[in-house]
Amino acid sequence: MSCGAGTALWCLGDGDLSFAQRRADLLYSSGVPGGFLEDYATLYGTDDPLIRQLSTQVPVTDGRTCLGEADWARSGLRELLSSWGLGHNMCGLIPIDEATMGVIYTATLQRTGPFTPQAREQLVFLCRGAGIALRSLVRRTRVAGDLPPQQARVAALVCEGFSNKEIAGP
Numbered sequence: 001m002s003c004g005a006g007t008a009l010w011c012l013g014d015g016d017l018s019f020a021q022r023r024a025d026l027l028y029s030s031g032v033p034g035g036f037l038e039d040y041a042t043l044y045g046t047d048d049p050l051i052r053q054l055s056t057q058v059p060v061t062d063g064r065t066c067l068g069e070a071d072w073a074r075s076g077l078r079e080l081l082s083s084w085g086l087g088h089n090m091c092g093l094i095p096i097d098e099a100t101m102g103v104i105y106t107a108t109l110q111r112t113g114p115f116t117p118q119a120r121e122q123l124v125f126l127c128r129g130a131g132i133a134l135r136s137l138v139r140r141t142r143v144a145g146d147l148p149p150q151q152a153r154v155a156a157l158v159c160e161g162f163s164n165k166e167i168a169g170p
Helices: 036-044 049-053 063-067 069-073 076-083 117-144 149-159 164-168
Strands: 006-012 024-030 060-062 086-096 099-109
Touching: 036 076, 049 060, 049 063, 049 086, 060 063, 060 117, 063 069, 063 076, 063 086, 076 086, 086 117, 099 117, 149 164
Parallel strands: none
Antiparallel strands: 006 024, 006 099, 060 086, 086 099
C-alpha cells in the first residue's frame, strides 16, 4: 500500500474495557514527523473518533468517511494532521481470533487526495495479515518463554485471550 506518508502500529491493552476505552501503546512508527505522535496522544488519547467507529463490521475507516465531508474539513483532527504536513488519515483493526490486538494508523501527505476505496480495502488485508502474524508470534513466544511457573500460567491465559478479571477469578 503506497498511499501513506506516515504509519503507526498501536497495541491495545486493558482487555476488560470496551474497545473504544482501551489504552493504546505505540509499538512501531515509520515516516511519522517528530512530535506528531505526542501531540496526537495529548489531544486525543483514548478519544479518537476514528478508533471509536471501528468494529468488526467497520474494520477500517478514514477521517473524511467517519466525520463526513463538512465536519472533516473543520475538524481538530484534520487541523492536527495539516499542522504536521499531513492530509488525510485512515486506521484499521488488527484482529486476532475474536479479539482486537491493535490498530494500524496511516496518513497521506497534504498534497495527495483522500484515501480511495481500494486503499481502504488494502488496509483491511494488511490488518488481517498483521493479525495472523501477531497470533503466530504470540503462540511462539508463549512456548519459548522461560518464566516462573505462576507467571507462565498467567502469560498463557493472556495469550489465549482471557481478561484480567477472568484470570484473577472470583
